[in-house]
Amino acid sequence: MGMNKLLAPIKVFARTRYDRVPDSLRLLIKRPAILAAEGTYETALLVSGRMNGRIKALATLKASSLIGCPF
Numbered sequence: 001m002g003m004n005k006l007l008a009p010i011k012v013f014a015r016t017r018y019d020r021v022p023d024s025l026r027l028l029i030k031r032p033a034i035l036a037a038e039g040t041y042e043t044a045l046l047v048s049g050r051m052n053g054r055i056k057a058l059a060t061l062k063a064s065s066l067i068g069c070p071f
Contacts, residue, residue: 007032 007029014021021029028035045051063069 007035010035
């Protein structure tokens with residue numbers, strides 16, 4: 001019950017931004033430990049500012065090619 005109160009703002013934010021809760025977020029909400037780890041990782045990347053834009057673009061292309069995404 002307590003975890004639902006913590007995750008409710010995340011759902012509200014997603015609904016206001018995307019008009020629905022994305023599937024990936026729905027899966028992460030079921031696994032709060034993974035959600036916390038990913039949130040920590042993403043926050044560290046944003047705060048550090050050390051990732052070169054070119055490397056980030058290459059990583060995005062590699063990840064999309066691994067999963068078969070066309071763009």
